[in-house]
Structure formats: structure tokens, C-alpha cells
Amino acid sequence: xxxxxxxxxxxxxIYTVSDLxxxxxxxxENTFPEAWVEGEVSNFTQSQAGHIYFxxxxxxSSLRCVFFKGxxxxxxxxxxxxQQLIAFGRITxxxxxxxxxxxxxxxxxxxxxxxxxxxxxxxxxxxxxxFFDEARKKKLPxxxxxxxxxxxxxxxxxxxxxxxxxxxxxxxxxxxxxxKVQGEGSAEEIAQxxxxxxxxxxxxxxxxxxxxxxxxxxxxxxxxPVARAIYNSKIPVISAVGHEIDWTISDFTADLRAPTxxxxxxxxxxxxxxxxxxIGHLLAVCAASIANKIKNSGKELERLxxxxxxxxxxxFIQVYVQRIDDYSRRQEQKIRHIVEINRHRFVxxxxxxxVLSPLNILSRGYSITFKLPALEVASDATELEIGDKVETRLxxxxxxxxxxxxxxxxxxxxxxxxxxxxx
Amino acid sequence: xxxxxxxxxLKKLEKIVSDLEAGKLPLEESLKKYEEGVRLAxxxxxxxxxxQKKVDVLTKKDAGGFELKPFDEESASEKE
Numbered sequence: 001x002x003x004x005x006x007x008x009x010x011x012x013x014i015y016t017v018s019d020l021x022x023x024x025x026x027x028x029e030n031t032f033p034e035a036w037v038e039g040e041v042s043n044f045t046q047s048q049a050g051h052i053y054f055x056x057x058x059x060x061s062s063l064r065c066v067f068f069k070g071x072x073x074x075x076x077x078x079x080x081x082x083q084q085l086i087a088f089g090r091i092t093x094x095x096x097x098x099x100x101x102x103x104x105x106x107x108x109x110x111x112x113x114x115x116x117x118x119x120x121x122x123x124x125x126x127x128x129x130x131f132f133d134e135a136r137k138k139k140l141p142x143x144x145x146x147x148x149x150x151x152x153x154x155x156x157x158x159x160x161x162x163x164x165x166x167x168x169x170x171x172x173x174x175x176x177x178x179x180k181v182q183g184e185g186s187a188e189e190i191a192q193x194x195x196x197x198x199x200x201x202x203x204x205x206x207x208x209x210x211x212x213x214x215x216x217x218x219x220x221x222x223x224x225p226v227a228r229a230i231y232n233s234k235i236p237v238i239s240a241v242g243h244e245i246d247w248t249i250s251d252f253t254a255d256l257r258a259p260t261x262x263x264x265x266x267x268x269x270x271x272x273x274x275x276x277x278x279i280g281h282l283l284a285v286c287a288a289s290i291a292n293k294i295k296n297s298g299k300e301l302e303r304l305x306x307x308x309x310x311x312x313x314x315x316f317i318q319v320y321v322q323r324i325d326d327y328s329r330r331q332e333q334k335i336r337h338i339v340e341i342n343r344h345r346f347v348x349x350x351x352x353x354x355v356l357s358p359l360n361i362l363s364r365g366y367s368i369t370f371k372l373p374a375l376e377v378a379s380d381a382t383e384l385e386i387g388d389k390v391e392t393r394l395x396x397x398x399x400x401x402x403x404x405x406x407x408x409x410x411x412x413x414x415x416x417x418x419x420x421x422x423x
Numbered sequence: 424x425x426x427x428x429x430x431x432x433l434k435k436l437e438k439i440v441s442d443l444e445a446g447k448l449p450l451e452e453s454l455k456k457y458e459e460g461v462r463l464a465x466x467x468x469x470x471x472x473x474x475q476k477k478v479d480v481l482t483k484k485d486a487g488g489f490e491l492k493p494f495d496e497e498s499a500s501e502k503e
Binding site for chain 1: 470
């Protein structure tokens with residue numbers, strides 16, 4: 001280190017830019033090997049390579065900051081302009097541009113903790129994506145027969161879950177995918193286990209969780225991969241992380257949040273006694289309904305049996321007998337009436353016939369002459385020849401005579417006849 | 424019938440109960456329903472009475488696919 005005071009009086013000491021810069025660099029970096037700095041973020045950018053650049057500023061000054069990828073990968077929250085931060089790091093000098101900058105090793109939001117910020121940010125993001133919508137949450141099966149568990153194979157959580165399930169619901173088959181529930185890579189393991197259960201397809205419901213711990217211990221359940229795996233799960237998921245007071249992103253995303261792993265086991269299946277009681281009740285209602293139905297059917301039968309028609313069938317028949325009787329009487333009258341009318345018409349006709357009968361005329365002194373042998377009525381003398389035999393009918397009897405003369409005068413044409421015999 | 428899902432059986436049983444309670448079915452059909460109800464209740468009870476003895480661990484096979492191995496429950500209770 002060249003610390004001599006170089007005055008103009010003495011020999012001029014001429015630095016190269018690099019040498020001077022190197023000297024300043026050493027001076028700066030030794031003077032501020034590490035420091036905490038607080039300020040507000042501005043001009044935030046992130047390069048393709050993942051390095052973060054911004055300035056920390058306050059009312060009067062501004063400090064260039066670099067947050068390299070290796071250091072910033074553990075950052076739980078998103079940086080943005082305007083944030084108040086506390087940064088830990090050291091001052092370095094970037095020789096090519098001659099600028100000094102603050103190389104950040106750790107970054108914390110001022111006021112609230114970093115995890116709190118990260119939690120809020122992810123919660124808001126997933127809320128916007130609809131992860132917490134009640135409408136999309138799946139209903140738990142009434143009685144899952146296969147319960148999938150995603151948790152650590154050691155510890156209170158798995159022990160509590162197994163104890164409760166075995167006691168309350170010994171019929172349930174339990175399948176475990178053991179995972180790391182805290183530390184590096186735990187979120188990915190948990191997410192993968194949920195996906196594996198979805199591929200395996202046997203489980204009716206999943207319990208995902210762990211026992212209590214600090215916010216850092218529970219952190220895996222606040223990470224996006226776990227939330228996404230739960231959101232995309234076709235199998236209903238119960239989230240059971242930590243204690244009653246711990247709310248994680250998993251809890252918000254899951255179809256059901258259980259305050260503890262024990263509570264999850266109790267929520268997942270209604271107890272055997274309860275279900276047995278429910279079935280017993282249903283069966284009792286069934287039996288009562290059937291008994292009632294039979295009783296009512298019996299009553300109905302009784303009622304029908306007591307019906308008037310069945311009790312006094314003869315009365316019922318008598319009505320018909322009487323009606324038939326009535327009909328036949330009326331029919332007889334009708335026929336009698338018809339006969340009477342016809343008889344009357346007959347007599348009438350006979351009387352008319354009688355009036356018109358030629359025989360009737362004979363009784364008044366007229367006679368009819370028939371020409372023999374054909375017995376044709378002779379109404380005109382021209383029809384007769386002398387010597388023809390004729391039969392004359394009188395009112396009583398008839399006689400046969402022979403024409404001996406005739407007159408053809410129209411008015412009073414007569415034929416004189418000799419009467420040989422009287423009939 | 425033994426393979427019927429519990430939930431399905433219970434739903435059917437509930438339907439039968441409400442049908443019977445309505446009392447509109449002919450007696451003969453009611454009796455048939457009742458018999459079915461008793462049968463469903465029996466299969467439900469059978470499911471509840473089955474006891475699973477062990478817990479399995481689901482592991483992925485190298486060749487793909489899954490296999491179940493018994494879970495050593497003692498180790499779970501030993502350490503926290």
C-alpha cells in the first residue's frame with residue numbers, strides 16, 4: 001500500500017488510472033467490509049442472467065446497488081420501486097466504469113418481515129388467479145375409503161393422523177408419500193407428491209400438511225408450487241399445517257383447511273359410530289314406512305270388505321231384477337199396443353173391401369154374366385154370340401143359360417137367354 | 424354389490440327412504456324397495472366393519488409407475 005503523502009514540492013507521482021482506481025478500491029473495500037444500509041428502492045431492473053440492479057436512495061443521496069443471482073435466489077418477496085429496504089452487504093468498486101456500488105448479500109423489507117411480504121404478494125397473486133374461490137372447491141367425499149397423506153414420515157403430524165384414522169375409521173386405507181416438509185426443495189417435494197397421488201388415482205382424498213413450527217418452518221406451504229399442485233389436484237385436498245393460528249397459502253387454496261393434522265384426520269371421515277347410526281336410522285325409517293304402508297293397505301282392504309255392495313250383494317242384484325222386470329212389462333205393453341193398431345187397420349180395410357166388393361152389388365139386385373167356358377165377364381152384348389153359354393151370378397146362387405137373341409144397342413144392351421138349369 | 428361405493432349405497436338408501444316415506448308406491452314395489460334398502464344398509468355396514476391393518480407408502484418405480492410398500496410406523500413415533 002502506498003500511503004506516502006505526495007506533494008507537488010517533491011517528485012511528481014503519476015498514477016495510471018488503473019493504479020489509482022485499484023488504490024481507491026482497496027481503501028473503500030477495506031473501510032466498508034460490510035454494512036447495513038437502509039433506503040428506498042428506485043430504478044429496479046433485473047438482467048436476463050438474474051442479477052438485480054437498483055438504487056437505494058433517501059432524501060439527499062442515492063447508492064447504486066447490485067444483488068447478484070447467487071445471493072438473490074433466496075429472496076422470498078418481489079422487489080419493486082418505492083419499497084423501503086434494509087440491505088446488508090459491502091461496498092465494492094467496479095473498475096471498468098469507476099463506480100462504486102453496494103454489493104448486497106441480504107435484503108429485508110423495512111418494517112414487516114420479508115416472509116410476511118412474500119406471503120402477501122403470493123396471496124394477492126393467487127387470489128387474482130382464482131385459487132381461493134369457494135365455487136371451485138371440491139366437495140369432500142362422504143366416506144373416503146382411501147386417504148392419501150403427504151407429510152414427513154417422522155413427527156407428530158403423521159402419528160396424529162394415523163392414530164385418529166385407525167381409531168375412528170379402521171376401514172380407511174392409508175397411503176403415505178413421505179416428503180421433506182421444510183428446508184431447501186421441500187415445496188417441490190410436496191407439490192410432486194400431490195401430483196403423484198393424482199397420477200396414482202387411488203386416493204379419495206388427500207391430507208397435506210405438517211406439525212407446528214416457526215413461519216420459516218412452515219414456509220414450504222406458502223410457496224407457489226405447493227399452491228399450484230393443490231389447485232390442480234383432481235382429488236380433494238385437506239390442508240393441515242401447523243396449529244390453529246397458522247394460516248398458509250396451502251390452507252387458502254385447499255378444498256378444506258384443517259387447523260391441525262389431527263383435525264384433518266377427524267374431518268376427513270365421519271366416525272364409524274356416526275355412520276353406523278345414520279344407516280341404522282335410515283333403515284328404521286324404511287321399516288316404519290313399510291309397516292305403515294302395510295297397515296294402511298290392511299285398512300283399505302277392511303274398508304272395501306265392509307262396502308255395501310259386498311255386504312248385501314242380493315240388494316244390489318235386486319235393483320237389476322226390478323229393472324229388468326220393469327223393462328219387460330213396458331215392452332209387453334208396447335207390443336200389445338202395436339197389435340191393437342194393426343188389428344184396427346185390418347178391420348178397417350176389410351170394411352172398405354166389403355163396400356167395394358161386387359158381391360155387395362149383387363145384393364142390390366144386380367147380376368154378373370160370365371161367358372163360358374172361360375168364365376170371362378161379359379159387360380157388353382157384342383162379346384156374346386147367339387148360342388153362347390153364359391153363367392149368371394146373383395146375390396144368392398147362379399144359373400147357366402144360352403143366348404138366344406141379343407141387342408147391341410149401347411144403352412140397354414140385353415141378351416135374352418133361355419135358362420136350362422138353375423144352379 | 425359388495426363393490427358398491429359407500430357413498431353411492433348411502434345415496435340410494437336415502438332415496439329409498441324418501442320414496443317409502445312418500446307412501447305413493449304400490450305395496451309390492453314398496454316391499455321390493457325395502458328389501459333393497461336392507462341390502463344396501465348391509466353393504467354399508469360391511470364396508471365400515473372392514474379393518475385395514477397397515478399403512479402403505481407410495482413409491483415411484485424406476486421403470487415408471489408406482490408401488491406400495493409397508494410403512495414402518497414405529498419409526499414415525501420414535502423421533503419428532
